[in-house]
Amino acid sequence: xxxxxxxxxxxxxxxxxxxxxxxxxxxxxxxxxxxxxxxxxxxxxxxxxxxxxxxxxxxxxxxxxxxxxxxxxxxxxxxxxxxxxxxxxxxxxxxxxxxxxxxxxxxxxxxxxxxxxxxxxxxxxxxxxxxxxxxxxxxxxxxxxxxxxxxxxxxxxxxxxxxxxxxxxxxxxxxxxxxxxxxxxxxxxxxxxxxxxxxxxxxxxxxxxxxxxxxxxxxxxxxxxxxxxxxxxxxxxxxxxxxxxxxxxxxxxxxxxxxxxxxxxxxxxxxxxxxxxxxxxxxxxxxxxxxxxxxxxxxxxxxxxxxxxxxxxxxxxxxxxxxxxxxxxxxxxxxxxxxxxxxxxxxxxxxxxxxxxxxxxxxxxxxxxxxxxxxxxxxxxxxxxxxxxxxxxxxxxxxxxxxxxxxxxxxxxxxxxxxxxxxxxxxxxxxxxxxxxxxxxxxxxxxxxxxxxxxxxxxxxxxxxxxxxxxxxxxxxxxxxxxxxxxxxxxxxxxxxxxxxxxxxxxxxxxxxxxxxxxxxxxxxxxxxxxxxxxxxxxxxxxxxxxxxxxxxxxxxxxxxxxxxxxxxxxxxxxxxxxxxxxxxxxxxxxxxxxxxxxxxxxxxxxxxxxxxxxxxxxxxxxxxxxxxxxxxxxxxxxxxxxxxxxx
Numbered sequence: 001x002x003x004x005x006x007x008x009x010x011x012x013x014x015x016x017x018x019x020x021x022x023x024x025x026x027x028x029x030x031x032x033x034x035x036x037x038x039x040x041x042x043x044x045x046x047x048x049x050x051x052x053x054x055x056x057x058x059x060x061x062x063x064x065x066x067x068x069x070x071x072x073x074x075x076x077x078x079x080x081x082x083x084x085x086x087x088x089x090x091x092x093x094x095x096x097x098x099x100x101x102x103x104x105x106x107x108x109x110x111x112x113x114x115x116x117x118x119x120x121x122x123x124x125x126x127x128x129x130x131x132x133x134x135x136x137x138x139x140x141x142x143x144x145x146x147x148x149x150x151x152x153x154x155x156x157x158x159x160x161x162x163x164x165x166x167x168x169x170x171x172x173x174x175x176x177x178x179x180x181x182x183x184x185x186x187x188x189x190x191x192x193x194x195x196x197x198x199x200x201x202x203x204x205x206x207x208x209x210x211x212x213x214x215x216x217x218x219x220x221x222x223x224x225x226x227x228x229x230x231x232x233x234x235x236x237x238x239x240x241x242x243x244x245x246x247x248x249x250x251x252x253x254x255x256x257x258x259x260x261x262x263x264x265x266x267x268x269x270x271x272x273x274x275x276x277x278x279x280x281x282x283x284x285x286x287x288x289x290x291x292x293x294x295x296x297x298x299x300x301x302x303x304x305x306x307x308x309x310x311x312x313x314x315x316x317x318x319x320x321x322x323x324x325x326x327x328x329x330x331x332x333x334x335x336x337x338x339x340x341x342x343x344x345x346x347x348x349x350x351x352x353x354x355x356x357x358x359x360x361x362x363x364x365x366x367x368x369x370x371x372x373x374x375x376x377x378x379x380x381x382x383x384x385x386x387x388x389x390x391x392x393x394x395x396x397x398x399x400x401x402x403x404x405x406x407x408x409x410x411x412x413x414x415x416x417x418x419x420x421x422x423x424x425x426x427x428x429x430x431x432x433x434x435x436x437x438x439x440x441x442x443x444x445x446x447x448x449x450x451x452x453x454x455x456x457x458x459x460x461x462x463x464x465x466x467x468x469x470x471x472x473x474x475x476x477x478x479x480x481x482x483x484x485x486x487x488x489x490x491x492x493x494x495x496x497x498x499x500x501x502x503x504x505x506x507x508x509x510x511x512x513x514x515x516x517x518x519x520x521x522x523x524x525x526x527x528x529x530x531x532x533x534x535x536x537x538x539x540x541x542x543x544x545x546x547x548x549x550x551x552x553x554x555x556x557x558x559x560x561x562x563x564x565x566x567x568x569x570x571x572x573x574x575x576x577x578x579x580x581x582x583x584x585x586x587x588x589x590x591x592x593x594x595x596x597x598x599x600x601x602x603x604x605x606x607x608x609x610x611x612x613x614x615x616x617x618x619x620x621x622x623x624x625x626x627x628x629x630x631x632x633x634x635x636x637x638x639x640x641x642x643x644x645x646x647x648x
Contacts, residue, residue, distance in 0.1 A: 011055065012052060013048050013049060016051055017044060020044045020048065021034050021041075066440065067436065069443075070440065074342065075439055075442060075443045076356060076439075077358040077436070078431075078433060078434035078468040079318060079319055079357030079434075080316055080318055080319075080396070080398045080431060080433040081398075081429055081430060081431040081467075081469035082290045082291040082318045082397035082398075082429070083289070083397070083403070083427040084287055084427060084428065084429050084510065085403070085408060085426070085427035086285050086287055086423060086425060087107055087285065087286055087288045087408055088283055088284070088285045088421065088423070088424060089101050089126065089283055089415070090183070090419055090420045090421070091282050091417050091418060092418070093417070095130055095281075095417055096130055097130050098127050098128060098130050100125055100126065100127050100128070101125065101126040101127075101128065101418070103121075103123060104121050105122045105286075105288075105411075105413045105415065106119055106120070106121050106411075106412035106413045107120050107121075107122075107288060107411055107412060107421050108120065108408065109403055109408060109410065110409060117410065118400055118401060118403055118407075119290070119292070119412065120289060120401070120427070121289060121292060122286045123289055124286065127284070129178070129180075129182055129281055131175045131178075131179050131184070131280070131281050132175065132176050132278075132280060133176075134174045134249070135149050135174035135246075135247065135249040136149050136152050136171075136172065136173055136174070136274075136277065137171075137172040137174070137247040137249075138158065138162065138169075138172065139172065139247070140168045140169050140170055141168045141214075141257055145170075145172050147247040147249065155275070157191070157273050157274055157276075158273065159271040159273055159274075160190070160227055160256070160271055160272045160274050161271040161272075163270070165270070165271045166258065167203075167259060167260045168257070168258065169257070170257045171274070172247065173186070173253070173255070173256075173279065174249055174251025174253050174254075175251055175279055177243075177252055178241045178242050178243045178252035179237050179281055180238065180239045181237065181241075181286065182284045183220065183284060184235045184254070184280070185232060185234055185280050185281075185282045186233040186277060186278070186279055187277065187278040187279075188224055188230065188231065188232075188276070189276040189277070190224055190227045190229060190272045190273065190274055190275065191273040191275065196266050196269035196270075197228070197267065197268055198226070199225030199226050199228060201619075202222075202226025202227070203226075203259045203260070204227070204258065205259050206233075206235055206254065206257075207255050207256075207257060208237050208238055208241045208253070208254050208255075209252075209253045210240040210242060211240065214255065215238050217235045217254065218235070219233065219236075220234035220424075227256070227274070228272055234282070237254075288423075289394070289396075289401075290396055290398070290401025290403075290430055291394040291395065291396035292395050292396050293392055294312075294390075294392070294393050294394070295391070295392050296390075297313060297314075298387060298388070298389050299311075299312060299313075299362060299390055301385055302328070302384060302385065302388060304384030306366050306367035306381050307363070307365070307366040307367065308364045308382075310362045310388065311360055311361055311362075312360040312390070314393075314395045315357075315358070315360025315395065316358050316360065316395065316397070317355060317357040317393050317394065317395060318394045318397035319357070319397070319469075320393070323338070323339045324355065324393050325337070325390075326362070326388065327390075327391060328382045328386045328387070328388060328389075329387035329389065330386050334389075335351060336351070337351040338352055339354065339355060340354055341354065343366065343378040347379075348378075350379055350380055351379075352365060352379040352380070353365075353379075358433055362388075364380075364381060365378040365379020365381075366379075397430060397433075398431070399430050399432050400430065401427055401429075401430035402428060402493075403423070404426050405423060405424060405426045406424070408421060408422065409421060409422060425503060425505060425506070426503060426506060428510075429469045429510065430469070431468055431493060451524055452526075453524045456475035456476075456477055456486075457475070459473075459475040459488055459521065460473045460475050460488075462521060462524055463475075463488060463521065466516055466517055466521070467509075469492070469493055470490050470492060470493060470509065470513070471493035471572075471573045471581075472490070472572070472573065473488065473489070474584050475488050475489075476584075476633055484528055485529075485530045485532060486525070486529050486530065486531050486532070487534065487634060488517070489535065489584065489634060489636075490514070490517065490535060491509075491581070491636070492506065492507070493573070494506060494507075494571075498567065498568050498573065498574045499564035499568045500567055501639065502567075502571065504538070504616040504638075507572065508535050509535060518531075518533055536584060537632070537634055537635045537636070539629065539635050539636070539637050540613070540615065540637075540638060540639075541611060541639065541640065542611075542613075542614045542639075542641055542643070543570075543611060543642040543643070543644075544609075544612065544642070544643045544644075545562070545566070545593065545597060545606065545609045545642075546606075546608040546644075546645045547597060547603050547605070547606055547607065547646045548603070548605045548606075549602055549603065549604055549646050549647070550602050550603070550604040551648075552602075553604075555646045555648060557602060559644055559646045561600050561601065562600050563642055563644055565597060565599070566596060566644070567639045567642065569592065569593070569596045570582055570637055571638070582636065582637050582638075584631075584635070585631050586631060587630045587631055589627065589629075590610070590611060590627050611627070612624075612626070614641070616640050621640070
C-alpha cells in the first residue's frame with residue numbers, strides 16, 4: 001500500500017542560510033558583513049546548498065527502511081481479534097442423560113448470493129445436564145424457607161408467596177442437578193389469583209445460586225403471565241450455578257423473588273397459587289469465537305542454532321485467551337515451551353518462543369555477541385533434530401465476525417438431539433488486523449512511553465496495545481479527593497448499526513478483556529498509583545421531539561431519517577460533534593438535538609425537543625423532561641428508545 005514518507009526536516013535552502021547567519025551573530029559578533037558579496041557568506045550558501053540536497057535525499061527514505069526501524073524497536077502489527085458470541089444449542093426434546101457439545105463445534109450464518117457464511121466454533125465443552133425438579137419451598141430472601149414438596153405431590157397446591165405478598169418473598173425450586181449454562185424449562189400450573197399485576201411486566205426476578213450469592217437468570221419467555229396461569233417459563237442459568245442447601249435439602253437451587261414495584265408497576269393483591277411444576281433441560285449456551293482452531297501442527301525440525309524462524313501453514317494468528325504452547329520432541333520426550341512477548345528477560349535456560357501473529361512466524365531467542373566477544377543467549381535453543389509441534393492455535397478474526405443477534409442459525413457439526421442453534425445477542429470484539437500506516441504512527445509513541453505508564457496518554461496507548469479490539473479508551477486521573485487513583489474507562493468496539501438502538505449489554509467489555517488489560521498494565525503503572533479499569537457509567541437518554549416536514553417531503557421518510565440522526569449523534573463510538581463518539585462527561589442539551597434534527601433532509605422546522613433520563617434495565621424513563629443532562633467526567637451518554645413525531 002502507498003504510504004506518505006516521513007518529512008524528517010522541512011527546512012529549505014534559504015531557511016538554512018538564515019539559521020547560519022543567526023548563529024554567526026551569536027558566535028562571531030565581530031563578523032558584521034552578511035552580504036552575498038562576502039566570501040564567508042558564499043561558503044555558507046554553498047554548504048546550505050549541499051545540506052538542502054542531503055535533506056531532500058533523507059526525506060526520501062524508503063518505506064522499507066522505516067518499517068525496518070519499527071521492527072528494530074519491537075513494533076509489530078496487531079493481529080486480528082476474534083469476535084465472540086454466546087450461542088444457545090436447543091435440544092429437540094429433554095434428554096434423560098447429559099448431552100455434551102464438544103469444544104470446536106462449528107456454527108455459521110446463512111450463506112446468501114452476496115455474502116459468504118461466517119463461521120464460529122465453540123471454545124469449551126458444554127455439558128447440557130439432564131435435570132428434573134426435586135424440591136419446592138417458599139420463604140423470603142432472608143432465609144426461613146419451608147419445604148412444600150409434599151403439598152405439591154398430593155395435588156393440594158399452595159401459595160407461591162406468603163400472604164399478603166410483600167417484596168422479598170420468594171419461591172424456591174430445587175433441581176436434582178446444578179445446570180450451569182443450561183436452558184431450563186419450567187412447566188407450571190398456576191391459579192389466577194395473583195391478580196393486579198401486568199402479565200407483560202410482573203414484579204418478579206429469577207435467580208440462581210453460584211456458591212457465594214444469588215445471581216440473575218435471563219428469562220427467555222414467560223407464558224404464565226407472572227405466575228397467573230398455566231404456562232412455560234424458560235430460564236437461562238448462569239455458568240457458575242452450583243448445588244446448595246435450602247430448607248435442609250441439597251439441590252441445584254433457583255428462586256423467584258418478588259421485587260419492589262416501580263412507580264407505575266402494579267403489584268400482587270393476592271399470592272398466585274401453584275398446583276404443579278415440572279423442570280427439564282432443553283438447551284445450553286456456549287461461548288463461540290469467529291476463529292478456526294488448527295490442532296497439532298508439526299512446524300519443522302530444529303537445526304540447533306539461535307534465532308531460528310519457522311513459518312506456520314495458516315495465518316494470521318488470532319489472539320487467544322489461552323497462550324499457545326509449543327512442544328519440542330527429543331529422545332527424552334516432549335518438552336513444553338512458553339510463549340513470551342519479548343526475549344529481553346529470557347536466559348539461556350528459559351524455554352521461550354515468540355509469535356508474529358500477522359506473518360505467522362514462530363521465533364526462538366537470539367544469541368548476541370558482547371563487547372568482550374562472548375555470546376549471550378536470550379532464550380534456550382531447541383536441540384538439533386528436535387521436532388517442533390504447536391498443539392493449538394487459532395486463525396481468523398476480524399470485524400466480519402461482528403454478526404447481528406440471531407444470525408448464527410446453521411449447525412455445521414453433526415450433533416445428536418440438537419435441533420437448532422441461535423445467538424441471542426450480537427457477536428462483539430471482532431477487529432481487523434492493524435494496517436501498516438497505523439503502525440507507523442504508533443511507533444514514535446511507543447518510544448515515548450518506553451512501556452511505562454506515567455501520563456494519561458501513556459495509559460491509553462498501552463491499553464490499546466494490550467487490547468486492540470476496544471473501541472475507545474479514556475484515562476481519567478484522580479481528583480483532589482482521590483489523588484492516587486487512575487481510572488481507565490474502556491468501551492468495546494460496537495458492531496451494530498450506529499443509527500439504531502444500541503444493546504446495553506454490548507457496552508460493557510468482557511471479563512477476559514478487563515483481565516488482560518489489568519495483567520498488561522499492572523507492572524507498567526507508577527508506584528503508588530491505584531489503577532481502576534472499568535466501563536464508563538452510562539446514562540441512558542430518551543429524546544422526544546416533534547417536527548414539521550417540508551411540503552415536498554414525505555413524513556414516512558423524514559421520521560426514520562430523524563431517528564437515525566439522533567441515534568447517531570448520541571452514539572458512544574461514532575457520535576458527537578467530531579463523529580468519534582460522544583465526548584466523555586459532555587452534557588447533553590436540547591440545542592444539540594435541535595441542530596442535528598435541523599440538518600435532516602425534509603425537515604421544515606423543529607417545534608419541540610424534550611430530554612428524559614431512562615433506565616435501560618427496567619425499560620422505563622423519567623416523568624419530567626429536562627433541558628440539559630449534565631454528566632460527570634466518568635459518565636457517558638447513550639440512546640434509549642427515542643420518539644419522534646412528524647407532521648405536515
